[in-house]
Amino acid sequence: MDLNELINTREQVAVQMTGEEEQVLIAEGSIIQLVSFVLEDVEYGVDILAVHEILRFPEITRLPNTSDFIKGVINLRGNVIPVVDVRKRFGFSQAKVTDLTRIIVIETSDKLTGLMVDNVHQVVRINRNNVDPPSELIEGVSEEYIWGIGRLKDRLIVILNLSNILFLEEDKV
Amino acid sequence: MAFSLGEYQDIFLEEADEQLQELNQNLLELEKNPENLEIINNIFRAAHSLKSSAAFVGLNELSDLAHMMENLLQGIRDGSMKVTSRIIDVIFKCFDEIHNIIDSIASGEKPEQDLQWLIKDIKAICEETTSKSAGGKKAAEREATGGGRQEIPKAIIDADTRKRIKDGIERGQSCTEITVFIDDKAQMKWVKAQLVVSNMERLGEILVTTPPIEDFSDDDNSIIKIILLTEAAIDDVKRAANIDLITRVDMRSIGLGMKEGKQALQFGDIESFSMEHEFASAEVPEERSAADELKELSAYEEDAAEEGAEDEEDVDLQEVEKIAVRTGDKAEERKKVTALKTVKVSIDKLDLLLNNVGELVIANSGFFKLYEEMRKIYEEKSLVNEFKSRMEQMSRIAKDLQSGIMKTRMVPIGQVFTRFRRLVRDLAKEYNKEMELTIKGEDTELDKKVIDSIGEPLLHLLRNAVDHGIESAAERKRLGKSEVAHITMNAYQGGNQIFVEVSDDGRGLNIDQIKRKAVAMGLATPEMISAMDDQDIYNYIFVPGFSTAEKVTDISGRGVGMNVVKEIVNELNGNVAIETEMGMGTRFVLAFPITLAIIPAIMVKVRHEMYAIPLTDVIETIKISSADITTIEGHEVINLRGEILSLLRLSRFIKLDSVLGPDDKMPVVVVGFGNRKIGLIVDYLEGKQEIVIKSLEQNYKTVEGLAGASILGDGSICLILDIASMINKVIAEQDKLSKYDRTRIVESDEAEVEEVEQEEAAPRTPTPGAALRQAPVRAVTTGAKEEPPRAAPRISEQAEKKASPAPPRQRETVSRADEPEKQSDQQIEKRVHDTLDEFRSELRESIRSTASTGEPSSHMIDALDLTPRDLNEFQLIANVGAANAAESLSKILNKRIDLSIPEVILMPLEQIPRHIGDIDSIYMGIMMPVLGDARGTVLFIFQEKTGYEVIDLLYGTTISRTKELNEDGESALQELTNIVGSSVINIIAEKTGLVIRAGLPTIVHDYLQSVIDSILVLHSLMNDYAIVMDTAFFFENDRIIGNLLILPESDTLKIIVDRMRSHVGSN
Incomplete structure (x- = not known):
C-alpha cells in the first residue's frame, strides 16, 4: 500500500489547523505522525519517520533456529531483512494471513526490519503533549515494547518502541 | 616471472608518469622563458620527488640521475648557472631516459638503460659552470631564500644516536626528525624553542636537538631541529609543535633500511606543515615559500643522510657502468608502452556495485521464465525469438559486468x-x-x-x-x-x-x-x-x-x-x-x-525449503538407506567405507518434518570442515548453483547454523548453511560417543547390539566389521528388510563350510545334512570367507580397544556380568566334568590318561587359538553343541598328527597308519567327542539339575585359527570374550593328546552357577 495514499486518506483528528501550521509543528517535533495498526482491538502506532515502506504480504523464507516471533526473511530489493510477527511478539494467538496483512518495514539503528501486522489502519498525527509514558494499562503487551501512549479524543494509541521489538530479550526467547 | 618493484610499483609508475609529463611541459616553457623562476622551481620540485620515489622503489640508477638533474637545476635556480640550450638538451635527454625506464617497468621488464653517459654529461656541465661562478653561490643562495632567514641546521647523527634510533625503532617506536621554524619577528625565540622541546619531551625521547637547546640564541637561530623517538602519532607531534609564532614544521620519518648490504638509517619524505594555516590542509611544498626552501632541504639531505653520500654515489656509478656494458644499447629498441592509468576506488563502492550487478544477473534470469511463458502463449514466433535474443544479450552483458567487477577486486x-x-x-x-x-x-x-x-x-x-x-x-x-x-x-x-x-x-x-x-x-x-x-x-x-x-x-x-x-x-x-x-x-x-562474493553451492531441499551448502564444504553426495544407520544414544552414524560418519538430519536441524519415508533412500551430503566430516541427510538434492552471499547480520543477526542468505533467480531467498558450526555441534556429540563407546563396548554390549541390530551393512557402502556376530541376533529379532534374513543356523553352517577349503586334504563335515542348500558352494564359501575376515578384523579392533582401556580381565568379567565367584564355582563343576571325561577317554583308548587341572579362564576371543596351541599348525577340532537349558560348545581338539594317532588307537590298528581323515576316522573322532563331551555335560546336568543334552558333533580340520573361528561362529557369540574351560589330556609319557574346551555362553554360565548353588543348597 502506498504510504502517500495513506497519508492522504488520513482522518483529520485532534487539532484542526491549516496545513502550514501543521507542517511547522511537525517539523518542530511537537506533532508526531504515526502509522497505526490494530491488533486485538488495540491500536498501535509506529513513528512514521522510522517507516521505510509498507508491503503486501510477500514470500517469506522461514529462518530456522531463531526466535519463534521471527516469521522469516524477505527479499526487499536485494536486501535480506527479517520479519517480526508482531502478534507472536506480543503474545497473541496466531492469525491468518489475509489480503489486509501488511509488512511495515521500519529502519532502526541502520537495520531494516519488517513488522508483520494484520492491517495498516491509518496515519495519525498526535501532539506530543498528548503522549503519556507507558503504563500497565495495555493488557498483554509488555511495557518494554511501548514508548508511550497517545491520547486522541476518544481513542488511545500505543506507540511502539521499535528498537526493543526485535532485539529485546531475544536471547531469552 | 615479470620484473616488479613490489607493492608500490603501480603507485610509482603512476606518479612518475605524471611527474615526467609535468617536467616535459615545464621544460618546454623554460626554453621560452629562461628567466622564469617559477618554472625552474616546478621542474626542481618534480625532479626532487622523482628522485625520492625512485629511491623508494629501489631504482637507484634512476634516483641518481634525478639527483644529478636536481644539482643542475639548483645551479640554475640559485643563478650560478644560466639556462643554456645545452642544459635544456641534457635535461630532455634525462627525461627520455627516465621515460624509457618507466616504460620498461610498466611492461614488466627489468630496466637496464645505460644512464652513465648522461650522469657524466650533467656532471661535466655542473663542474664547468660552478667553477666559473664559485664563490658567488653562497650569496646567491641567501638572496634566493629571502635574506634574513637562517639556513636550516644540519642534524648531527653520530654513531651513538644512530644506535639509539635503531634500538628505538626496533622497540616499535617511530623516529621523526622535526624541523621547527620560528617566526623571524618573534621575541625570545629560545623560549619558543624551549617550549617546543619540552612539549616534545612529553611525547617521547629527544635524541638530538640542533643546535643544542642550550646554545640556541635569539640572534642567530630561528630554526631548531629535533630528532624524536616516540610512540605518539604524527598528529600529536604536530600539535606539540604548534605554539604561537611557529611558522612551520617540517617532519620526516627516519626508519631503518638497507644500504649496500648494511643496515642504515633511511629518511622519509619531508612533510611540511604551515602553522599559520589550518593544520591538516597546509601542504607547504605546494606553496611558494616552501619551494624556495627546497633547495636548502635537499642540500641538507645530501649531507645528513648517512655517511658519505659521495662514496655511495661512486659505488652506484660503478654498478651503472657494469650494467651498461652488459646491455649495450638495447634501450633504443624498446617500443613505447601506453601509460598505466589507474583510479583508486574504495572497496565499499565496489562491493555496492557488485551487489547491484548481482541483482541484475538475478533479475535478468527472471526473463528466462517469462520467455518460457511467452513461448507457450504467443503465436508470433519471430517476436518471441527476438525477445529471446535480446534477453540473451542482456544476460551476457550482465554476466560480463559481474565478472568484470569481480576482477577489480582481485x-x-x-x-x-x-x-x-x-x-x-x-x-x-x-x-x-x-x-x-x-x-x-x-x-x-x-x-x-x-x-x-x-x-x-x-x-x-x-x-x-x-x-x-x-x-x-x-x-x-x-x-x-x-x-x-x-x-x-x-x-x-x-x-x-x-x-x-x-x-x-x-x-x-x-x-x-x-x-x-x-x-x-x-x-x-x-x-x-x-x-x-x-x-x-x-x-x-x-x-x-x-x-x-x-x-x-x-x-x-x-x-x-x-x-x-x-x-x-x-x-x-x-x-x-x-x-x-x-x-x-x-x-x-x-x-x-577465487572469489568470495559468489560461491558455487549445492542446493538441497527439505520439504519445500531450499538450502545452499557451499561447494567448498562438500566432500561428496551419497544415498543411503535407513537400514545403514546405527543409532547410539540418539546419535546416528553410518559406516562409510570403514570410517564412522556421524549423521545430521537437516530436517531435524531446521525443525521441519522430512518427507522421506522409512524405506526411502536418503540423500546424504558428506560435508567436511577441517579434519572432521559429517553426513547431512536431506530430502532432495537440487544440484549445483552459483549463489551470491548476503549477510543476515546486515539487517538481523547471526543465526546458528546459517552462514547467510542468497537470493535465487525467482527472487526467493535461500539460506546458506554454516557447515562449520553444524559439524562442531555434531562432532562434539560424536566425541562424547567415542568415549562412551570405549567403556561401554565392554559394559553394555547387550544394549549396543540391540541397537546395532538395525544396522545393515550396506552392500554399496562396504562395511568391514559389519559384524557377523550381530547377524544371528538380528535374525532372532527382526531380520532385514531387503534381503532374506541370514538366519543364524545358516551362518554357522557356512562357517563350517568355510573351514573346509583351506588345506587340501581335509574335507568338510556337516552334521546337518538335511539343511537345504540353494546357493552355490562357491558363493557360500566366499561369503563365509568375507564374513570371517571381517569378523577377525573386528575382533582385533575390539581387542585393541580393550587392551588400551586397562586391565582386561576385570572388564571382561564386567562385560559378561559375572563375578569372580561365579567363575570359581564354574571351575568346580568343570573339574569334576573334566575328570569324568578323562575317565571315559581312558576307557575308550584303553590307556591311562592324565589330565591337567582344568582351567577356567576368560579371554578375548582372539586369544583363544594362541592359548591352545600353535596357530600355524593344522588341528582337528570336534565340536559338539550343548543344547537345552544351558547352551555352549564342547570342543575337543587334537593336533593333526595326534588326531591320526587317536584314530589308530580307536580302531586298534597300527600306529601311524592313518594318514588322512576319512569318513571312518571322522566318525571315530565324533564318537570319541560324543562320549567325552557327554560325560562332562552329564556332570553339569547332574550338579545343576538342568536339562542339557549334547548335539551332533562336527569336525573341522584346518589351521587352528580357523578351527576356533568356526566354533565362535557356531557359538553365536555376542561378546568379544569367552569363558573357556580348558583341560589338556596326556598320555602316560606326558605327550599331549589334546585339549578339551568347554565354552558356555555367558548367560548359560550364569544359569549353571545359579542352579548349582540352589541345587547344592536344596540338597
Whole structure:
C-alpha cells in the first residue's frame, strides 16, 4: 500500500489547523505522525519517520533456529531483512494471513526490519503533549515494547518502541 | 616471472608518469622563458620527488640521475648557472631516459638503460659552470631564500644516536626528525624553542636537538631541529609543535633500511606543515615559500643522510657502468608502452556495485521464465525469438559486468609476499640460522579481502618455519642438507581455487610427538589416534593451545598461532593442508576460493525449503538407506567405507518434518570442515548453483547454523548453511560417543547390539566389521528388510563350510545334512570367507580397544556380568566334568590318561587359538553343541598328527597308519567327542539339575585359527570374550593328546552357577 495514499486518506483528528501550521509543528517535533495498526482491538502506532515502506504480504523464507516471533526473511530489493510477527511478539494467538496483512518495514539503528501486522489502519498525527509514558494499562503487551501512549479524543494509541521489538530479550526467547 | 618493484610499483609508475609529463611541459616553457623562476622551481620540485620515489622503489640508477638533474637545476635556480640550450638538451635527454625506464617497468621488464653517459654529461656541465661562478653561490643562495632567514641546521647523527634510533625503532617506536621554524619577528625565540622541546619531551625521547637547546640564541637561530623517538602519532607531534609564532614544521620519518648490504638509517619524505594555516590542509611544498626552501632541504639531505653520500654515489656509478656494458644499447629498441592509468576506488563502492550487478544477473534470469511463458502463449514466433535474443544479450552483458567487477577486486599477492623478505632476514639473524626466502607466483591474484587478511596467517607460518621447522646450520650440515635453508612462498591458481604455499626444507613435523601430545591433551584416545590417518593427526597442530606446553619438543610452538592461521583461513572460506616429511620439510598449503562474493553451492531441499551448502564444504553426495544407520544414544552414524560418519538430519536441524519415508533412500551430503566430516541427510538434492552471499547480520543477526542468505533467480531467498558450526555441534556429540563407546563396548554390549541390530551393512557402502556376530541376533529379532534374513543356523553352517577349503586334504563335515542348500558352494564359501575376515578384523579392533582401556580381565568379567565367584564355582563343576571325561577317554583308548587341572579362564576371543596351541599348525577340532537349558560348545581338539594317532588307537590298528581323515576316522573322532563331551555335560546336568543334552558333533580340520573361528561362529557369540574351560589330556609319557574346551555362553554360565548353588543348597 502506498504510504502517500495513506497519508492522504488520513482522518483529520485532534487539532484542526491549516496545513502550514501543521507542517511547522511537525517539523518542530511537537506533532508526531504515526502509522497505526490494530491488533486485538488495540491500536498501535509506529513513528512514521522510522517507516521505510509498507508491503503486501510477500514470500517469506522461514529462518530456522531463531526466535519463534521471527516469521522469516524477505527479499526487499536485494536486501535480506527479517520479519517480526508482531502478534507472536506480543503474545497473541496466531492469525491468518489475509489480503489486509501488511509488512511495515521500519529502519532502526541502520537495520531494516519488517513488522508483520494484520492491517495498516491509518496515519495519525498526535501532539506530543498528548503522549503519556507507558503504563500497565495495555493488557498483554509488555511495557518494554511501548514508548508511550497517545491520547486522541476518544481513542488511545500505543506507540511502539521499535528498537526493543526485535532485539529485546531475544536471547531469552 | 615479470620484473616488479613490489607493492608500490603501480603507485610509482603512476606518479612518475605524471611527474615526467609535468617536467616535459615545464621544460618546454623554460626554453621560452629562461628567466622564469617559477618554472625552474616546478621542474626542481618534480625532479626532487622523482628522485625520492625512485629511491623508494629501489631504482637507484634512476634516483641518481634525478639527483644529478636536481644539482643542475639548483645551479640554475640559485643563478650560478644560466639556462643554456645545452642544459635544456641534457635535461630532455634525462627525461627520455627516465621515460624509457618507466616504460620498461610498466611492461614488466627489468630496466637496464645505460644512464652513465648522461650522469657524466650533467656532471661535466655542473663542474664547468660552478667553477666559473664559485664563490658567488653562497650569496646567491641567501638572496634566493629571502635574506634574513637562517639556513636550516644540519642534524648531527653520530654513531651513538644512530644506535639509539635503531634500538628505538626496533622497540616499535617511530623516529621523526622535526624541523621547527620560528617566526623571524618573534621575541625570545629560545623560549619558543624551549617550549617546543619540552612539549616534545612529553611525547617521547629527544635524541638530538640542533643546535643544542642550550646554545640556541635569539640572534642567530630561528630554526631548531629535533630528532624524536616516540610512540605518539604524527598528529600529536604536530600539535606539540604548534605554539604561537611557529611558522612551520617540517617532519620526516627516519626508519631503518638497507644500504649496500648494511643496515642504515633511511629518511622519509619531508612533510611540511604551515602553522599559520589550518593544520591538516597546509601542504607547504605546494606553496611558494616552501619551494624556495627546497633547495636548502635537499642540500641538507645530501649531507645528513648517512655517511658519505659521495662514496655511495661512486659505488652506484660503478654498478651503472657494469650494467651498461652488459646491455649495450638495447634501450633504443624498446617500443613505447601506453601509460598505466589507474583510479583508486574504495572497496565499499565496489562491493555496492557488485551487489547491484548481482541483482541484475538475478533479475535478468527472471526473463528466462517469462520467455518460457511467452513461448507457450504467443503465436508470433519471430517476436518471441527476438525477445529471446535480446534477453540473451542482456544476460551476457550482465554476466560480463559481474565478472568484470569481480576482477577489480582481485589484487596480486606479490605485495603481501615481499613484505616477508625482511621478516625472514630478521628472523634468520635472530635465530642464527641461515636461510633464503624464495618467492614465486607474485602475480597470482586473490580477492582483496583475502589479500588484506592473509598477511597474518603467512606471518605465523613463516615464523614457525624459521623457528621450529628449520634446523641450525650445524645441524643441517650434519644431516647432509645444504647449510642454507630454503623457505618458499608460492601462489598459483588451480581449478577454481587459489593456492598459497609456505614450504621449508627443515625437519618436518614429528607425527609421533603430535600423537602423544594429542593424547596427553585429551584430544583423542590412543585408539582414536591409531585409526586416524596422518593428515588428521597433523591437523591437531591447529587446535588452540596445542604444543605450547612442551617447549622441549620440536613441535612445540608449531601450534603457536597455528590456530590463528586456521581460523583466518576458514573465515575466508579457505582450507589449510599440511604436507610434511620427517627430516625433509613441511609445506602448508592454503586454498582459497577465487572469489568470495559468489560461491558455487549445492542446493538441497527439505520439504519445500531450499538450502545452499557451499561447494567448498562438500566432500561428496551419497544415498543411503535407513537400514545403514546405527543409532547410539540418539546419535546416528553410518559406516562409510570403514570410517564412522556421524549423521545430521537437516530436517531435524531446521525443525521441519522430512518427507522421506522409512524405506526411502536418503540423500546424504558428506560435508567436511577441517579434519572432521559429517553426513547431512536431506530430502532432495537440487544440484549445483552459483549463489551470491548476503549477510543476515546486515539487517538481523547471526543465526546458528546459517552462514547467510542468497537470493535465487525467482527472487526467493535461500539460506546458506554454516557447515562449520553444524559439524562442531555434531562432532562434539560424536566425541562424547567415542568415549562412551570405549567403556561401554565392554559394559553394555547387550544394549549396543540391540541397537546395532538395525544396522545393515550396506552392500554399496562396504562395511568391514559389519559384524557377523550381530547377524544371528538380528535374525532372532527382526531380520532385514531387503534381503532374506541370514538366519543364524545358516551362518554357522557356512562357517563350517568355510573351514573346509583351506588345506587340501581335509574335507568338510556337516552334521546337518538335511539343511537345504540353494546357493552355490562357491558363493557360500566366499561369503563365509568375507564374513570371517571381517569378523577377525573386528575382533582385533575390539581387542585393541580393550587392551588400551586397562586391565582386561576385570572388564571382561564386567562385560559378561559375572563375578569372580561365579567363575570359581564354574571351575568346580568343570573339574569334576573334566575328570569324568578323562575317565571315559581312558576307557575308550584303553590307556591311562592324565589330565591337567582344568582351567577356567576368560579371554578375548582372539586369544583363544594362541592359548591352545600353535596357530600355524593344522588341528582337528570336534565340536559338539550343548543344547537345552544351558547352551555352549564342547570342543575337543587334537593336533593333526595326534588326531591320526587317536584314530589308530580307536580302531586298534597300527600306529601311524592313518594318514588322512576319512569318513571312518571322522566318525571315530565324533564318537570319541560324543562320549567325552557327554560325560562332562552329564556332570553339569547332574550338579545343576538342568536339562542339557549334547548335539551332533562336527569336525573341522584346518589351521587352528580357523578351527576356533568356526566354533565362535557356531557359538553365536555376542561378546568379544569367552569363558573357556580348558583341560589338556596326556598320555602316560606326558605327550599331549589334546585339549578339551568347554565354552558356555555367558548367560548359560550364569544359569549353571545359579542352579548349582540352589541345587547344592536344596540338597
